[in-house]
Amino acid sequence: MPANARSVPSIRPPNAAPASSPLSAPTRRELLKSTGLLTGTLALSSALAGLAPSRAWALDLGTFSSHQGAVILAFSRHLYPHPTLDDAVYALVVKDLDSQAASDHAVQQIVLSGVRQLDQVGGGDWLKRPPALQLVDVESMQGTPFFVTVRSTAVVALYNNDMAFAHFGYGGQDGHLGYLHKGFNDLTWLPEPPDAASGPIPPN
Amino acid sequence: MAVQGNKIQFANDDADVVVVIGSGAGGGTLAGELAKKGIDVVLLEAGKLTPNSAFLPDEWASFKQLAWQDKRTASGTWQVARDFPTLPAWICKTVGGTSVHWAGAALRIQPHEFKTLTTYGNLPGTNLLDWPLTRAEMDPYYDRAEDKMGVTRTHGTPGLPGNNNFKVMYAGATKLGYQQCSTGHMAINSVVRDGRTHCMQRGFCFQGCFFGAKWSSLYTEIPQGQATGHMELRPESQVVRIEHDRQGKVTGVLYYDAGGRLMRQKARLVALACNSLESPRLLLNSESAMFPDGLANSSGQVGRNYMRHTTASVFASFADKVEMFKGTTMAGIISDESAFDPKRGFVGGYHMETISLGLPFYTSFLKPGAWGADFAKAIDAYAYTAGLWVVGEDMPRETNRITLNQDVKDQFGIPVADVHVDDHPNDVAMREHGFRQGAAVYLAAGAKQTYLVPPYPSTHNLGTNRMSERPADGVCNKHGQSHDIPNLFISDGSQFTTGAAENPTLTIVTLALRQADYIAGQMGQHAI
Ligand SMILES: Cc1cc2nc3c(=O)[nH]c(=O)nc-3n(C[C@H](O)[C@H](O)[C@H](O)COP(=O)(O)OP(=O)(O)OC[C@H]3O[C@@H](n4cnc5c(N)ncnc54)[C@H](O)[C@@H]3O)c2cc1C
Ligand code: SF4
Numbered sequence: 001m002p003a004n005a006r007s008v009p010s011i012r013p014p015n016a017a018p019a020s021s022p023l024s025a026p027t028r029r030e031l032l033k034s035t036g037l038l039t040g041t042l043a044l045s046s047a048l049a050g051l052a053p054s055r056a057w058a059l060d061l062g063t064f065s066s067h068q069g070a071v072i073l074a075f076s077r078h079l080y081p082h083p084t085l086d087d088a089v090y091a092l093v094v095k096d097l098d099s100q101a102a103s104d105h106a107v108q109q110i111v112l113s114g115v116r117q118l119d120q121v122g123g124g125d126w127l128k129r130p131p132a133l134q135l136v137d138v139e140s141m142q143g144t145p146f147f148v149t150v151r152s153t154a155v156v157a158l159y160n161n162d163m164a165f166a167h168f169g170y171g172g173q174d175g176h177l178g179y180l181h182k183g184f185n186d187l188t189w190l191p192e193p194p195d196a197a198s199g200p201i202p203p204n
Numbered sequence: 205m206a207v208q209g210n211k212i213q214f215a216n217d218d219a220d221v222v223v224v225i226g227s228g229a230g231g232g233t234l235a236g237e238l239a240k241k242g243i244d245v246v247l248l249e250a251g252k253l254t255p256n257s258a259f260l261p262d263e264w265a266s267f268k269q270l271a272w273q274d275k276r277t278a279s280g281t282w283q284v285a286r287d288f289p290t291l292p293a294w295i296c297k298t299v300g301g302t303s304v305h306w307a308g309a310a311l312r313i314q315p316h317e318f319k320t321l322t323t324y325g326n327l328p329g330t331n332l333l334d335w336p337l338t339r340a341e342m343d344p345y346y347d348r349a350e351d352k353m354g355v356t357r358t359h360g361t362p363g364l365p366g367n368n369n370f371k372v373m374y375a376g377a378t379k380l381g382y383q384q385c386s387t388g389h390m391a392i393n394s395v396v397r398d399g400r401t402h403c404m405q406r407g408f409c410f411q412g413c414f415f416g417a418k419w420s421s422l423y424t425e426i427p428q429g430q431a432t433g434h435m436e437l438r439p440e441s442q443v444v445r446i447e448h449d450r451q452g453k454v455t456g457v458l459y460y461d462a463g464g465r466l467m468r469q470k471a472r473l474v475a476l477a478c479n480s481l482e483s484p485r486l487l488l489n490s491e492s493a494m495f496p497d498g499l500a501n502s503s504g505q506v507g508r509n510y511m512r513h514t515t516a517s518v519f520a521s522f523a524d525k526v527e528m529f530k531g532t533t534m535a536g537i538i539s540d541e542s543a544f545d546p547k548r549g550f551v552g553g554y555h556m557e558t559i560s561l562g563l564p565f566y567t568s569f570l571k572p573g574a575w576g577a578d579f580a581k582a583i584d585a586y587a588y589t590a591g592l593w594v595v596g597e598d599m600p601r602e603t604n605r606i607t608l609n610q611d612v613k614d615q616f617g618i619p620v621a622d623v624h625v626d627d628h629p630n631d632v633a634m635r636e637h638g639f640r641q642g643a644a645v646y647l648a649a650g651a652k653q654t655y656l657v658p659p660y661p662s663t664h665n666l667g668t669n670r671m672s673e674r675p676a677d678g679v680c681n682k683h684g685q686s687h688d689i690p691n692l693f694i695s696d697g698s699q700f701t702t703g704a705a706e707n708p709t710l711t712i713v714t715l716a717l718r719q720a721d722y723i724a725g726q727m728g729q730h731a732i
Pocket of ligand 1: 225226227228229230231248249250251294295296297298299300301302303305306307308309310410441442443444477478479480482483486534663664665695696697698706707708709710712
């Protein structure tokens with residue numbers, strides 16, 4: 001597995017608690033405005049369908065253009081490739097970087113110049129480059145401030161939200177009141193440990 | 205007992221009070237015990253008072269709510285310094301200290317582990333030393349601590365029921381031929397006890413127990429101490445200096461209060477319990493003309509012999525679902541490897557304990573810095589994954605130490621702690637063995653793939669003010685009383701002479717109970 005060459009601090013607490021519905025249904029105003037906007041449609045089979053307000057989703061960008069957002073999204077997909085994970089979840093990486101860039105000029109410069117560099121490599125539009133070559137580009141950017149910023153944001157933003165929890169099968173907040181009566185010991189494909197190794201289940 | 209308010213307030217110039225700094229496992233217990241004996245105590249805690257009803261079922265949000273996030277730095281060749289250069293340790297800054305985040309594993313140190321120099325010999329590159337205490341001296345206090353904390357499988361308290369993660373461990377352990385695998389000794393109520401409910405199998409033990417089923421000084425010793433009318437808790441009070449008089453006795457402390465004002469609290473006696481990074485930092489930062497190398501440091505051992513256990517994790521994915529996040533985080537233990545058996549190529553032993561991480565922490569800790577298809581595949585298997593943690597004895601070394609980083613200052617302008625570690629070859633050999641055996645457990649249970657995970661930021665931090673028979677070898681005596689200054693005590697895990705293979709908190713609480721008896725006795729005789 002390719003590891004980040006310069007091995008940077010990977011612990012960066014997220015900017016916000018996971019939002020249960022981080023994306024909104026596109027409004028007419030958003031569809032008409034000129035600044036950045038990412039849109040998509042959840043696959044019919046997606047486990048996330050129940051979590052989003054509608055199958056069509058939109059993410060309003062404050063700093064990046066639609067194209068820049070799409071490049072970051074594609075880059076994130078190469079970093080953490082989950083074939084059946086919806087773009088709506090990868091869009092949260094863009095959202096997190098977009099809000100970091102809004103308040104931190106250095107981050108903005110790092111991200112924008114990285115996107116510019118990718119577009120140059122791609123002859124003006126990195127998104128048109130074949131995916132296999134895109135992956136080579138991602139690999140060759142390891143250790144650069146752009147790579148480090150996107151990766152360290154992505155590893156948190158991508159997996160710290162209810163849509164990811166549903167996709168990967170993590171209970172998240174569902175566990176708040178406990179699994180005592182919700183299957184904490186429901187595994188049946190191995191033998192039950194003897195009573196002496198385990199303990200009594202409280203009645204209530 | 206619920207979190208509650210103070211019944212008494214002491215004046216800042218009241219020089220008769222005992223000041224306890226830090227309200228975690230050690231300090232919270234000591235303060236509560238002294239108060240129950242009628243001794244007046246001011247308990248100063250840097251963190252906020254967050255009641256368990258406010259704990260969050262969300263790993264990162266909880267980390268932000270409760271963890272110590274003031275600056276620290278890391279150096280040395282250990283992998284943590286590379287992976288987490290500004291987060292060498294995972295410790296809490298909140299009332300209750302790290303007893304809020306702990307998982308509850310409560311094991312007695314084995315008799316031979318109190319005598320490591322005698323048992324292991326003088327291993328090159330180590331600073332091994334026998335404790336000035338024996339297991340026999342500790343046992344009556346271990347009994348009291350276990351009873352107080354409701355440790356399972358002791359004093360008639362039943363074990364906890366095993367969750368899915370435990371079932372996988374148990375199946376693999378027994379196939380491998382291990383004999384000592386169970387849901388262990390946990391300071392988590394398996395039955396309603398001590399006014400607290402039984403475990404609800406939430407799986408957020410590392411985020412604080414919302415139900416209060418797991419022992420924490422936050423909702424046991426601290427409110428019990430307050431209820432006596434002899435203890436005042438002052439949250440958001442960060443001590444920056446311990447002061448002394450011309451005779452070299454401590455007279456009080458300087459701290460920043462919640463409003464950022466610098467305050468002086470006078471004291472008859474000061475007990476230091478800030479965990480093993482901040483306690484030596486405070487002693488070093490309290491240097492004076494009389495004590496130019498820091499307080500209680502005539503031995504030069506303050507900050508040295510830092511230990512954090514030899515740790516590693518093994519996760520493994522299976523064809524069927526595990527859902528390790530359901531139920532207690534440390535749900536089971538294998539202790540067969542904890543004995544002294546140098547035939548394995550190392551001294552000391554280790555335990556294997558189940559561990560589970562939620563998706564946010566799993567992705568951040570599985571392979572720090574990693575990306576790409578293999579990593580993504582490991583995450584795809586999250587719901588099918590079981591996990592265990594190796595926790596073993598690491599070697600004390602003089603050069604593994606806390607020093608003041610003069611280039612990096614905290615919010616008060618005070619040098620932060622730098623944590624320097626170079627693994628001893630014994631630590632490396634033990635970790636490799638643990639990786640192999642942990643993987644073998646899961647392969648025996650039918651794992652498709654195993655993942656060997658390097659140490660997290662240290663959760664067990666020990667040894668930086670160690671106890672010793674001779675004043676030249678350590679910082680305090682067998683009661684935690686500093687060799688140099690009779691009215692200055694060390695009351696946290698930094699007292700440990702060596703780390704042993706066991707999770708440390710039961711022993712920290714046990715030492716605090718013992719120390720409370722000693723302090724009360726000495727005060728009664730007007731010796732201090
Ligand atoms: C995730 C996790 C899981 C764990 N699981 C287990 C387990 O299963 N079993 C086990 O035995 N141990 C476990 N531990 C370790 C255990 O929590 C610690 O060993 C124990 O809490 C240490 O006690 P202490 O009194 O030394 O310090 P702490 O409990 O950390 O208390 C120190 C307190 O001092 C305060 N403080 C620091 N500096 C100052 C200052 N200058 N002024 C005022 N206050 C200050 C801090 O804010 C803190 O509240 C775990 C730890 C973590 C993080
Ligand atoms: S699993 Fe039990 S001990 Fe852990 S947080 Fe939940 S109720 Fe508390």
